[in-house]
Amino acid sequence: MVNKKTMKGKKKWFTILASPEFSEQVIGETSAYEIEQLIGRTVVVNAGRLAAELRRQNAVFTFRVKGVQGQNASTEVVKYEIAPMLVKRLVKRERDKADDSFVVTTKDNIKVRVKPFFVTRGFAHNSLLTAIRLKARQIIADEAGKRSYSEFIVAVASSDLQKFLKAELKKLSPLAVAEIRVMQLVK
Numbered sequence: 001m002v003n004k005k006t007m008k009g010k011k012k013w014f015t016i017l018a019s020p021e022f023s024e025q026v027i028g029e030t031s032a033y034e035i036e037q038l039i040g041r042t043v044v045v046n047a048g049r050l051a052a053e054l055r056r057q058n059a060v061f062t063f064r065v066k067g068v069q070g071q072n073a074s075t076e077v078v079k080y081e082i083a084p085m086l087v088k089r090l091v092k093r094e095r096d097k098a099d100d101s102f103v104v105t106t107k108d109n110i111k112v113r114v115k116p117f118f119v120t121r122g123f124a125h126n127s128l129l130t131a132i133r134l135k136a137r138q139i140i141a142d143e144a145g146k147r148s149y150s151e152f153i154v155a156v157a158s159s160d161l162q163k164f165l166k167a168e169l170k171k172l173s174p175l176a177v178a179e180i181r182v183m184q185l186v187k
Contacts, residue, residue: 009033016043016073018063021153022050027063027075035068043075047157058086061157077153080183087117090177096120098129102137103186104144106152111186114140118169119177128173136178139168149185156183 048057063075166178
């Protein structure tokens with residue numbers, strides 16, 4: 001922690017900009033004595049606000065400041081997450097839920113932890129839930145391998161990956177929900 005008594009001068013205000021995937025729109029402001037204090041700070045922003053879609057308000061993006069130029073702080077996406085309340089609401093009676101967690105590598109060699117979850121339209125045997133998990137791992141790993149990290153973020157943010165995943169997994173069993181619960185940058 002920085003001791004205020006040792007700092008000279010006044011704090012300066014900086015504008016925090018979203019990453020290029022979101023057109024570098026303004027997502028907040030922060031103050032600091034030194035530019036170095038900004039590097040590594042995180043900002044959590046509602047996905048509905050970023051995309052101007054009310055439908056996506058149950059998801060949030062976490063941005064981390066990676067650089068400062070003038071009064072503007074540039075960021076990168078480090079996490080995407082849907083609200084636990086939404087997961088709870090999607091899982092209904094007489095349905096089964098399958099969760100998974102694994103690491104994939106994008107085309108530009110960035111490792112990303114992906115945590116998908118699926119809800120069946122009825123009861124399902126464990127063998128079917130396992131088959132859904134394994135097929136989903138394969139599909140997500142293939143899609144991540146075809147795209148850069150930036151393109152992968154856009155695919156998840158626009159729900160294109162989730163729609164493709166649901167269409168492919170429908171061949172195994174009809175699904176009520178196929179969603180990416182968490183997508184996180186691995187360091």
